[in-house]
Amino acid sequence: MKTPIHPSLLLDEQLCFALYAASRRMTAAYRPLLEAMDLTYPQYLVMLVLWERDGLTVRELGARLQLDSGTLTPLLKRLEQAGLVARRRRQSDEREVEISLTDAGGKLHERAADIPRCLADRLCMSVDAFVRLRDELKSLAAQLAAPSDDE
Amino acid sequence: MKTPIHPSLLLDEQLCFALYAASRRMTAAYRPLLEAMDLTYPQYLVMLVLWERDGLTVRELGARLQLDSGTLTPLLKRLEQAGLVARRRRQSDEREVEISLTDAGGKLHERAADIPRCLADRLCMSVDAFVRLRDELKSLAAQLAAPSDDE
DNA sequence: GAAATTTATATTGTTCACAATTAAATTTGA
DNA sequence: TCAAATTTAATTGTGAACAATATAAATTTC
Numbered sequence: 001m002k003t004p005i006h007p008s009l010l011l012d013e014q015l016c017f018a019l020y021a022a023s024r025r026m027t028a029a030y031r032p033l034l035e036a037m038d039l040t041y042p043q044y045l046v047m048l049v050l051w052e053r054d055g056l057t058v059r060e061l062g063a064r065l066q067l068d069s070g071t072l073t074p075l076l077k078r079l080e081q082a083g084l085v086a087r088r089r090r091q092s093d094e095r096e097v098e099i100s101l102t103d104a105g106g107k108l109h110e111r112a113a114d115i116p117r118c119l120a121d122r123l124c125m126s127v128d129a130f131v132r133l134r135d136e137l138k139s140l141a142a143q144l145a146a147p148s149d150d151e
Numbered sequence: 152m153k154t155p156i157h158p159s160l161l162l163d164e165q166l167c168f169a170l171y172a173a174s175r176r177m178t179a180a181y182r183p184l185l186e187a188m189d190l191t192y193p194q195y196l197v198m199l200v201l202w203e204r205d206g207l208t209v210r211e212l213g214a215r216l217q218l219d220s221g222t223l224t225p226l227l228k229r230l231e232q233a234g235l236v237a238r239r240r241r242q243s244d245e246r247e248v249e250i251s252l253t254d255a256g257g258k259l260h261e262r263a264a265d266i267p268r269c270l271a272d273r274l275c276m277s278v279d280a281f282v283r284l285r286d287e288l289k290s291l292a293a294q295l296a297a298p299s300d301d302e
Numbered sequence: 303g304a305a306a307t308t309t310a311t312a313t314t315g316t317t318c319a320c321a322a323t324t325a326a327a328t329t330t331g332a
Numbered sequence: 333t334c335a336a337a338t339t340t341a342a343t344t345g346t347g348a349a350c351a352a353t354a355t356a357a358a359t360t361t362c
Contacts, residue, residue, distance in 0.1 A: 007267035009260070011199045011215065015281055016177050016270070018288035020196070021217055023174035024319075025295040026167050031320095042348060045171070048162045059310060064162065066172055069311050071349050078347080095310040095357050109160070116158035119167065123294055130166055133287055137169035140284070143274055144176040175349080182350095193318060210340060220341050222319055229317080246327045246340040307360070314353075322344085329338070 029122060033115050037108060043079055044112075046072075050085065050101050051109045057096040084108065180273055184266050188259060193222075194230055195263070201236065201252050202260045208247040235259065 011017055027041045034044050042065075049056065049064050056064075058072055065072075076099060079085045084105035090096040123130065162168055178192045185195050193216075200207065200215050207215070209223055216223075227250060230236045235256035241247040274281065 007271055009199055009263060009267060010203060011196065013285075014199070014267070015274075015285045015288075016181065016192075017196060017199075018285045018292070019170070019174045019177050020192075022288040022292040022295070023170045024217065025292045026170050028320090029295045030167065040347065041167075041171075045162065045168060048160055048165070048168075052161060057310080058312095066175065067348095068350070070313080070351075073312055075348075089311095093310085093358070097311065112160060116160060116165070120158055123166075123291070125291075125294075133291070134164075134166045134169045136284055137166075137173040140274070140276075141169070141173040141176045143276075144173070144180045179350090191317065208340080209342095218318095219320070221321075221343080224342055226318075240341095244328070244340085248341065303362100305361085307358100309358070310356090312353100312355075314351100316349100316351090318349080319347090321346090324343070325341085327338100327340080330334105330336080332333100332335090 029119060030115070033118055037111055038082060039108075042067075042071075042075060046075065046079065046099075047084070047105065047108065047112070050099065050105070051112075054106075055098055055100045057090070057098055059096065061099060079105070180270060181266070184269055188262055189233060190259075193218075193226060197223075197226065197230065197250075198235070198256065198259065198263070201250065201256070202263075205257075206249055206251045208241070208249055210247065212250060230256075 008014075030041050030044065034041060037044075039047065045065055046061060049061055058069055058076065061076075062068055062072055076085060076087055080087050083102055086100050086102055087097050088100075090098050120130070125133075159165075181192050181195065185192060188195075190198065196216055197212060200212055209220055209227065212227075213219055213223055227236060227238060231238050234253055237251050237253055238248050239251075241249050271281070276284075
């Protein structure tokens, strides 16, 4: 009887689990820093996008973060409730909802400025290794993008 | 006026976002394969652990996957409902709940055997690059582990 | 320009994650 | 021995993710 050679099903050999575990730990590492600003990690990502370019639509935010309205709509309502963003339909196209920073939302940018350094300190990683890992993850994500997604 | 130099708050320069996006894409890549077995991705991880070593307690499963009972208890109840595992209190220590594979749960192992290869095919990555990335992610996760966690 | 199609957002329902709390069993130590 | 502390799961509540569907507005087609 011939035993077929299979790639391993051992947990510790899986790339997927290493990725899943690292991602959750990363989010956990941000949590105490973001808690001080009353933001969750996904909310922080939305704020990063808006600090970069204000007044995007839900669709544009979703394209940037790879999240759909099912995730973003309630999240944005919570940011609105917190007074950090405003949501309003565009007069030019009533289907679109434009998300814009409030004064409080804009000001939060300054308080966030130290977060990347805090995390970088935790990592004990050279800038070079940081950039290399980041870019490897980006190309992995691109490789995994659904064939229909773009190419 | 002196402008302080801050590490970037630009989304595309963040390691955390690359990690978050790659992890979600990976889960999405598994989804259609696991759907055929009526498993979600976290359920699949639990099955990987049990196929490796059956009869672990909830605590031991949690230690392996870095998940707590708040996540595992309902997930394991769903696996039980699906007829893949059995849950029972240990007679030696009634606090512990032992999770064991049913026949159906054990048999599913064979159907899962091809999954890693399917994913590997998607990645277009050398074994070497695969192992290097996986181990980098492991050491990243270890680095991010709460100081109190272990060391 | 009315009907069909497409697009943008919202809603509903399911399943994670995770913090905080509860409840019960076990262990510890005066 | 027995009260206090610890350990293990379960429960409760909040906030993602994401599929599927709904709704409404804009665009295309004929």
